[in-house]
Structure formats: structure tokens, C-alpha cells
Amino acid sequence: MKKKILKFGTMLLALSFTLTAAFACGRKGPSTVAPHSLKITFYDGGYGQAWAYKLAEKFTQETGIVIYQETGINPSKTITDDIPNALANGTDTDIFFSHNIIWEVPASKGQIEPLDDLFAMECDGKTVADRVLPELLDDCKLKFNGSYYKLPWTNGAGGLIYNKVLFDKYGWEVPGTYEELVELCETIENAGILANPEAPRAEQVNIKPFAWSSECYYWDYLVFDWWAQLEGVDSIENLKKLPSADVFDPAKGYKFPEAVQLWADLVAPHEVNGVLRDYSMKDSSGRHYQAAQIDFLNGFAAMMPNAQWLESEMRDNIDPEKCEMVLMPAPVVPGAKTDSEGNPIRVNYQVGGGDSIIIPACSVNKEEAKQFLRFMMKEENAKLFTERTQGVMLGVKYDNLDGIGDRYLTKFARSVFEVNTHSKKFNLYSQANMVLNNKITLEWADTGVNHYAELYNKATTVDAVFSARLTDIKANFAQWKSDSDKVFGAE
Amino acid sequence: MEGISAVKRKKPRHKSIYETGFIILMLAYPVAHFIVFWGIVNFNSILRTFQRYVMWQDGKLVNSWVWAGLDNYKNVWTGFSRADTKRIIGNSLGYMVVSNFISLPLAIISSYFLFKKMPFAKWFRVIFFLPSIIPIVVLATVFRFQFDARFGLVNGFLNIFGIESPSWFGVYPNSQRMIYLYCIWAGLGFNVLLLSGAISRLPVDLFEYSHLEGMPYVKEFFRIVIPLIWPTITTTFLLGLTSVFGVMLQPMMIMPGDANTQTIALKIYNSVRTANETARPEIIAFGLLLSVMAMPFILAIKFGMEKIYADVEF
Known part of the structure; x- marks a missing residue:
């Protein structure tokens, strides 16, 4: 009996090892989705999921290529971390949509499908390449071989979002300039309006100009616009190529520190006529972002730094009597560059300009995937995306917003469209060798420091932050460039 | 001496092929796990610290690791x-x-x-x-x-x-x-x-x-x-x-x-x-x-x- 058990156990173990080895040595690639049906995986963030289901349904109706609603659409919150492994070791996903896809090296290694044929396909009487926003087109191309490997996902817009209900109720004007913004903050502060008069006296607070949180990088969306106003988009495009350390030298035209100083002058506590002013809700730099967003929705603050996903993200919590969101164009700062007619330039930072749509090279449904992307790039389908995300725009050209249902075309969605179509867009995505090799970042130094919080709490000064950065860059630039050129070749 | 020599030394029993196989297979998984997820991973990681990835050179795809000495350190x-x-x-x-x-x-x-x-x-x-x-x-x-x-x-x-x-x-x-x-x-x-x-x-x-x-x-x-x-x-x-x-x-x-x-x-x-x-x-x-x-x-x-x-x- 004992011998039989031993024999059986040995055989069972041998079988399990054989099967494990067989599966482990199997071909990389999809296994669960049937041929000629697509599986799309997307980052499940502020854009919601409704757009994917709607587009998939319409695509299936039009082309007969199946995207199963249950298994073909895969919203994921961890996709960004999963993609490198999926590209290297195989996946059953045919299309990935995500922010922060590190695609340049996987594309070089052949793990991502080249999209040159897709970009040449017909779309709305033009080519797909013609449909992509010009300022995003080159970002889709790998500079080393000139091939396209990604489509831009969204044309994001951010900055200051204001609560129109409060503005209308108290007669506040949307500021067009930095000075008007300062004046508006002073007006709101002086008004001393109770945000929650029904609360016990000890808990009552006045309406404040700004609600924000310890996730301070949302301020970037406003401050980057001010930077571009001061320096011009062309100069920032030059900075992205990192020709020398001088592009970070304020004495040689680098204006980001000036933009940050304008922010610090406005937002950090300061004296006005001998009175200490803090235009932010109490302890803003230490608050959880959800707490700050709840306060903004409840009318405790007039403005909030954020971006195009805010309304979609918070739609279930918005009480229209308390809050209606509108994105304001960045107020024009003193010293802003002007256009040929002498008007201050209108610029807008492309939030998520590096967001990507890619097809893994191991997909067995590449052609179907390309069909889906071509379908998505059509204006009517881009509008469908905008409709179902309440204002988020794809990185393609829109002539107008006609056809989007009134239910979805909120004031916020219109304001995002207005900012996007009337501004020169720019982003900070770069394929400079030093950026690809993680030696340098283009905006703040990659030091894990929350600069806005430090400045707000007077723990440092703008001069100190940028002097230290410039010293660091000047000391290391040659070495960083040499190290990076060894990896990616001389630029 | 006689008594001692009279004691029959117990002959070691040979393990059957199934017993040997069972032991080998039972040990195979932990040993393989150790080699793959500890040995190879750590060896590879340590090796990487002395290497540099060369992706592109002179417009050509190289895509290989080269020796970098102590540069990373x-x-x-x-x-x-x-x-x-x-x-x-x-x-x-x-x-x-x-x-x-x-x-x-x-x-x-x-x-x-x-x-x-x-x-x-x-x-x-x-x-x-x-x-x-x-x-x-x-x-x-x-x-x-x-x-x-x-x-x-x-x-x-x-x-x-x-x-x-x-x-x-x-x-x-x-x-x-x-x-x-x-x-x-x-x-x-x-x-x-x-x-x-x-x-x-x-x-x-x-x-x-x-x-x-x-x-x-x-x-x-x-x-x-x-x-x-x-x-x-x-x-x-x-x-x-x-x-x-x-x-x-x-x-x-x-x-x-x-x-x-x-x-x-x-x-x-x-x-x-x-x-x-x-x-x-x-x-x-x-x-x-x-x-x-x-x-x-x-x-x-x-x-x-x-x-x-x-x-x-x-």
C-alpha cells in the first residue's frame, strides 16, 4: 500500500513538473481572447469607464469586430505598473491606454507594434496623422528610427477651476490678468462670507479663494502656463532638447522661477496693508486631496487647481446648487509675451501630454486593433469619448462640439474645449537622451521634495530652490550627457 | 572480538527508484525556486550594477548590455x-x-x-x-x-x-x-x-x-x-x-x-x-x-x- 502511494505521488509530481515546464516554455502572447476580437486595457482614473463601453459597442456594430463587454474591456488602476512586464513577457491585451507608459525602450526592443501604417490610414477624408494634434504628432515618433509607436490619448487642460455658483451669487468677475486674480482673492478674503453659517460657531469658516491639498503638483498646471506666457512656447520647446545647462539659467531667459515666484507671492501667506493674508483653506498643504475636493464642491472655496477630469471624477458628488465647475484660462501675468497683434499669448499646458495608446507587438489582433484606433480618431467618435468623459478631449483635432448630448455638454466641458481650442498647447515630454536615461527632469528637480508646500510654509525661497538646481545641473550636465549618450548615441 | 564480528552489520537498504524520484521531485521545486527567484535574480542584479545598457549607437540599434566597470557605483x-x-x-x-x-x-x-x-x-x-x-x-x-x-x-x-x-x-x-x-x-x-x-x-x-x-x-x-x-x-x-x-x-x-x-x-x-x-x-x-x-x-x-x-x- 505504502509503495503504491509512493508510486502514485511520484507520478503525480512528475506530471505536475512536466506540465509546469510545458506551460513555462510556451509561446508568449495572448491566450484568453478569441482571434478577431479585441481586448482593451485602460487606466481607470478620472475619465471613468463609460467611454470604453460606448466606443466598443459602436465599433462592434460598425465593423463586426467583437469587443466583449465583459472580457474585452479591462479597466485597471495598476495598469501603468503592469505594462512593462506585459510588453516584455506577453499579454492578451491588444490595446493599452495609460498615462506614464515608458515606451521608448520597449519600442526600440520591438515589444511595441510600429504604427506607421495606421498613421497613413484614411480617417475623415484625411490621414490619421493629419487628425492628430500637430503639437503631439512628433511625440508619437521614436526619434532614433523615425517610426510611430503610440497615439496620444488625451489633450488635457488644467489650471484654475472656479465654482460658477459662487461667482454668480457674489458677483465676482473671472480674472483675466494676474493683477485681477490678486484683486479677486482680496475681495473674497475681505468679504468674510461664511461658507457654513448653519454649522456650530466654532466650526464656521469663511469662503476662501483657494482649496488645494498636499498633492500640490496640481498647481503646476497654472504655473506652467505662466512660465510659457513669460518665456514663450518656442523657448520651452528648445529647453526640452537640453542643448546646454544654460536653458536652466534665469540670467539667460529661463522664466520658470519667475512663474513660481508669482505663485508664491499670491498663495503663500503674506502681508497686505499690514494684515497677514492666506488665501487658502486652513492647512491646505497638509490636507488629503479628497478633503480639499469635498470642500470645493461644498462651496468652501472659490477656486481649485486641477484638470479636465475633475467634473467626471466628482460627478456623483456634485450638488448643482452648490457647485458648477468651469475651467478658467490662465490669467495673464505681467511680462507675458505678446503675439503679432500685441495681445498676450494664450498658452495651455497639455496635462497628460505624455499619455499614450499602444499596441503590444505580441497581440494577434494587431490589424483589428489598428482598425479600432482609426475608428476612435474620427471626429464623431472623439466627440463620443468627450461626451462620456464629460469634457475630456482626445489628442486629435475637433472642429466643434456639435453632436454631443446636452446632458453631457456641461459648462465645464465647454470651458475645457474653449481653453484647448484658443490656446497654444505645450507639454514637457522629451526624448532628450538625458531625460530618457533618468538623469534630469525638465520642470522640478527629481528630489522628492514638495516645493509648493515648502514655499507655502516659508521653509524655503524660490531663489534657494532654483539656485540649488542650477548649481547641480551645471556641475553635472557634462557627465549626465556623456553617460546618456553612451546609452542612446550622440545627439 | 568474536561476538563483535558475529554482529551482522545491517546492510543499507537501497532506495527504490520511486523513493529516489519522490525525494528528487519534492526537493526540485524549492531548489528551483531558490535558484530562479533568489540565485539568478540576485546574480543578475549584481551583474547589472557593473553594466550599461547600450540601446542605440550611430543611429543603429545595439540593444545589449556592456561592461561599465564601477561607473554606476x-x-x-x-x-x-x-x-x-x-x-x-x-x-x-x-x-x-x-x-x-x-x-x-x-x-x-x-x-x-x-x-x-x-x-x-x-x-x-x-x-x-x-x-x-x-x-x-x-x-x-x-x-x-x-x-x-x-x-x-x-x-x-x-x-x-x-x-x-x-x-x-x-x-x-x-x-x-x-x-x-x-x-x-x-x-x-x-x-x-x-x-x-x-x-x-x-x-x-x-x-x-x-x-x-x-x-x-x-x-x-x-x-x-x-x-x-x-x-x-x-x-x-x-x-x-x-x-x-x-x-x-x-x-x-x-x-x-x-x-x-x-x-x-x-x-x-x-x-x-x-x-x-x-x-x-x-x-x-x-x-x-x-x-x-x-x-x-x-x-x-x-x-x-x-x-x-x-x-x-x-
Whole structure:
């Protein structure tokens, strides 16, 4: 009996090892989705999921290529971390949509499908390449071989979002300039309006100009616009190529520190006529972002730094009597560059300009995937995306917003469209060798420091932050460039 | 001699092919696991620190690793003088201090009280352990909200006494101290569980004897309990030492984004997440160099702690 058990156990173990080895040595690639049906995986963030289901349904109706609603659409919150492994070791996903896809090296290694044929396909009487926003087109191309490997996902817009209900109720004007913004903050502060008069006296607070949180990088969306106003988009495009350390030298035209100083002058506590002013809700730099967003929705603050996903993200919590969101164009700062007619330039930072749509090279449904992307790039389908995300725009050209249902075309969605179509867009995505090799970042130094919080709490000064950065860059630039050129070749 | 020679030596029984096969197959999985997930991974990681990825050269795809000597280590060594690296290492060392000199003593004392069946001991045991079974995302959010300027219970409580609450998370190093506080709160239960287990194994006779001798609790605690659970304390202490390299989720969940509260592990994680793999050799070298530097200290402390009390079997 004992011998039989031993024999059986040995055989069972041998079988399990054989099967494990067989599966482990199997071909990389999809296994669960049937041929000629697509599986799309997307980052499940502020854009919601409704757009994917709607587009998939319409695509299936039009082309007969199946995207199963249950298994073909895969919203994921961890996709960004999963993609490198999926590209290297195989996946059953045919299309990935995500922010922060590190695609340049996987594309070089052949793990991502080249999209040159897709970009040449017909779309709305033009080519797909013609449909992509010009300022995003080159970002889709790998500079080393000139091939396209990604489509831009969204044309994001951010900055200051204001609560129109409060503005209308108290007669506040949307500021067009930095000075008007300062004046508006002073007006709101002086008004001393109770945000929650029904609360016990000890808990009552006045309406404040700004609600924000310890996730301070949302301020970037406003401050980057001010930077571009001061320096011009062309100069920032030059900075992205990192020709020398001088592009970070304020004495040689680098204006980001000036933009940050304008922010610090406005937002950090300061004296006005001998009175200490803090235009932010109490302890803003230490608050959880959800707490700050709840306060903004409840009318405790007039403005909030954020971006195009805010309304979609918070739609279930918005009480229209308390809050209606509108994105304001960045107020024009003193010293802003002007256009040929002498008007201050209108610029807008492309939030998520590096967001990507890619097809893994191991997909067995590449052609179907390309069909889906071509379908998505059509204006009517881009509008469908905008409709179902309440204002988020794809990185393609829109002539107008006609056809989007009134239910979805909120004031916020219109304001995002207005900012996007009337501004020169720019982003900070770069394929400079030093950026690809993680030696340098283009905006703040990659030091894990929350600069806005430090400045707000007077723990440092703008001069100190940028002097230290410039010293660091000047000391290391040659070495960083040499190290990076060894990896990616001389630029 | 005759008698001895008369003893028949038992002939070793040859194992059957099934017995041998069974042993080999049973060992195959752990050995393969060790080779693949420890041996190869670590060998490969160490090798990478002496290499550089060459992706493109002169417009041609190269896509291979080449020998780089000590370049990565030199870059890491240069980086140690940077203020942010010093802060990251300082933040990480803080976890060792908090784990071993605050959390561990608290856990030992709490375990002893629980063992002594203080009132509500069972209830306290659940309360201590509760944070350990709640997902860290939920726990971190709840923790943050307790200190919110408008919603927070703590601020509300302080306000009753007219005390103006500070910015708990808004400014460094307050934010870092709050993460340490979180670690004490959330980590206490795990240590209490380990130490309670160790204390409950102690022979009851010893406590009866100490009771008959009229030994006060303090003396009993230091003369009986501590020496007898010393191996468990040593293990927990060593785990606390390794927290210098392991803490990542707590700062990531409590202070997302750049908040000056990065640790060594979080820096490595962030770098791997956001950088091309060409940048990884330097990141691995950073972790490896720090581990090598710390190893003698950890081994010395282990050796020293094992010498304090003799190991007792009971």
C-alpha cells in the first residue's frame, strides 16, 4: 500500500513538473481572447469607464469586430505598473491606454507594434496623422528610427477651476490678468462670507479663494502656463532638447522661477496693508486631496487647481446648487509675451501630454486593433469619448462640439474645449537622451521634495530652490550627457 | 572480538527508484525556486550594477548590455553628498529608531500586560491587531482624515481646549513624524502578537514561584520575562533594523506625490516605475551599496544581542 502511494505521488509530481515546464516554455502572447476580437486595457482614473463601453459597442456594430463587454474591456488602476512586464513577457491585451507608459525602450526592443501604417490610414477624408494634434504628432515618433509607436490619448487642460455658483451669487468677475486674480482673492478674503453659517460657531469658516491639498503638483498646471506666457512656447520647446545647462539659467531667459515666484507671492501667506493674508483653506498643504475636493464642491472655496477630469471624477458628488465647475484660462501675468497683434499669448499646458495608446507587438489582433484606433480618431467618435468623459478631449483635432448630448455638454466641458481650442498647447515630454536615461527632469528637480508646500510654509525661497538646481545641473550636465549618450548615441 | 564480528552489520537498504524520484521531485521545486527567484535574480542584479545598457549607437540599434566597470557605483557614491539622498537615508534610518526603540518596547510592555490578564485584555488584543488586518490604503486615508484641519477628530479635540493644531502633514519634518506615528499605531499589533506568543510559552511554574517569592511585577518582567523571550526580541529587533531598507508603502500611501518623505525603498520603487530600464543599473547599485554598507552593522548587532542572554530551552 505504502509503495503504491509512493508510486502514485511520484507520478503525480512528475506530471505536475512536466506540465509546469510545458506551460513555462510556451509561446508568449495572448491566450484568453478569441482571434478577431479585441481586448482593451485602460487606466481607470478620472475619465471613468463609460467611454470604453460606448466606443466598443459602436465599433462592434460598425465593423463586426467583437469587443466583449465583459472580457474585452479591462479597466485597471495598476495598469501603468503592469505594462512593462506585459510588453516584455506577453499579454492578451491588444490595446493599452495609460498615462506614464515608458515606451521608448520597449519600442526600440520591438515589444511595441510600429504604427506607421495606421498613421497613413484614411480617417475623415484625411490621414490619421493629419487628425492628430500637430503639437503631439512628433511625440508619437521614436526619434532614433523615425517610426510611430503610440497615439496620444488625451489633450488635457488644467489650471484654475472656479465654482460658477459662487461667482454668480457674489458677483465676482473671472480674472483675466494676474493683477485681477490678486484683486479677486482680496475681495473674497475681505468679504468674510461664511461658507457654513448653519454649522456650530466654532466650526464656521469663511469662503476662501483657494482649496488645494498636499498633492500640490496640481498647481503646476497654472504655473506652467505662466512660465510659457513669460518665456514663450518656442523657448520651452528648445529647453526640452537640453542643448546646454544654460536653458536652466534665469540670467539667460529661463522664466520658470519667475512663474513660481508669482505663485508664491499670491498663495503663500503674506502681508497686505499690514494684515497677514492666506488665501487658502486652513492647512491646505497638509490636507488629503479628497478633503480639499469635498470642500470645493461644498462651496468652501472659490477656486481649485486641477484638470479636465475633475467634473467626471466628482460627478456623483456634485450638488448643482452648490457647485458648477468651469475651467478658467490662465490669467495673464505681467511680462507675458505678446503675439503679432500685441495681445498676450494664450498658452495651455497639455496635462497628460505624455499619455499614450499602444499596441503590444505580441497581440494577434494587431490589424483589428489598428482598425479600432482609426475608428476612435474620427471626429464623431472623439466627440463620443468627450461626451462620456464629460469634457475630456482626445489628442486629435475637433472642429466643434456639435453632436454631443446636452446632458453631457456641461459648462465645464465647454470651458475645457474653449481653453484647448484658443490656446497654444505645450507639454514637457522629451526624448532628450538625458531625460530618457533618468538623469534630469525638465520642470522640478527629481528630489522628492514638495516645493509648493515648502514655499507655502516659508521653509524655503524660490531663489534657494532654483539656485540649488542650477548649481547641480551645471556641475553635472557634462557627465549626465556623456553617460546618456553612451546609452542612446550622440545627439 | 568474536561476538563483535558475529554482529551482522545491517546492510543499507537501497532506495527504490520511486523513493529516489519522490525525494528528487519534492526537493526540485524549492531548489528551483531558490535558484530562479533568489540565485539568478540576485546574480543578475549584481551583474547589472557593473553594466550599461547600450540601446542605440550611430543611429543603429545595439540593444545589449556592456561592461561599465564601477561607473554606476561612482555615480551613486557622488550622489550620497546630495541633500535629497541624505534626507532619504535619514528618513529611512528613522524607521529603525522608531521600530526598535519605540514600537518594540511598547509592544513588549503591552504583551506583558495582556499576559497578566489586565482588565479588557482580550478587547485590547483585538484593538491592537485590528490595524494589521485592514488594507493599508484604507488605514492611511482614515489616519490622514483624523488630522484634517476641518474634519479631523484630533484637531476638533484640541480645539476644545483652545489649542491651535499644527500642520500635521503640510510641512516637513512634521509629515515624516506623522508617518512614524502611523507606523507605531499600525505596526504595534503585529509585534504584540509575536511577543504575546513568546510570553505565553513561558513555564507557568516560574510565575508561580515569583509570586510565592513576592517578586514585584517590574522585577518579574526584567528578571524572568525579558531574558526568556530574548530570542524573539532579538528577531523582532533585527526585523526593525531591516525596515531601513524595506519601508515603502507607508510613505507612499500617507503622503503620495513628492513630499520629502521618500525612503530608500520608495526611491528605488519610484525610479523603477518611472524610468527606462537603461537607468536601472544605477538604481540597483544604490540599493546594493547601502545594503553592503549596512550588513556589518546588522551582523554585529545580531552577534551582540545573542550574547546578552544565554539561549534557554524550556
